[in-house]
Amino acid sequence: xxxxxxxxxxxxxxxxxxxxxxxxxxxxxxxxxxxxxxxxxxxxxxxxxxxxxxxxxxxxxxxxxxxxxxxxxxxxxxxxxxxxxxxxxxxxxxxxxxxxxxxxxxxxxxxxxxxxxxxxxxxxxxxxxxxxxxxxxxxxxx
Numbered sequence: 001x002x003x004x005x006x007x008x009x010x011x012x013x014x015x016x017x018x019x020x021x022x023x024x025x026x027x028x029x030x031x032x033x034x035x036x037x038x039x040x041x042x043x044x045x046x047x048x049x050x051x052x053x054x055x056x057x058x059x060x061x062x063x064x065x066x067x068x069x070x071x072x073x074x075x076x077x078x079x080x081x082x083x084x085x086x087x088x089x090x091x092x093x094x095x096x097x098x099x100x101x102x103x104x105x106x107x108x109x110x111x112x113x114x115x116x117x118x119x120x121x122x123x124x125x126x127x128x129x130x131x132x133x134x135x136x137x138x139x140x141x142x
């Protein structure tokens with residue numbers, strides 16, 4: 001697994017938006033799967049006010065962690081990955097401080113610079129979020 005610091009060589013995200021703790025790519029039945037792990041400490045910026053006395057990782061942050069994991073499957077140096085859509089997103093269980101949020105993502109389809117992917121996030125094997133999402137690699141404007 002690549003560490004948080006090593007991920008900076010693969011992903012365009014930086015603190016405070018590099019949310020993925022560590023990640024790697026595995027091959028399962030001939031399909032590449034990005035796996036990631038993020039330890040929720042409790043002092044993250046997105047927990048401030050969400051919710052006092054009952055901190056829960058926002059669903060949009062869970063989806064961002066899934067997407068960052070998925071970026072392990074592409075070459076981000078040819079562009080910046082931008083979300084273009086999400087569908088069939090389901091949250092099943094809250095993610096809280098102290099949890100280790102484990103992700104698995106795969107690319108379902110690629111057309112040009114557009115990607116269709118799917119992902120799942122778990123804590124202790126229990127599904128917390130699952131989603132289908134699309135993104136595009138966009139070249140920086142000069």
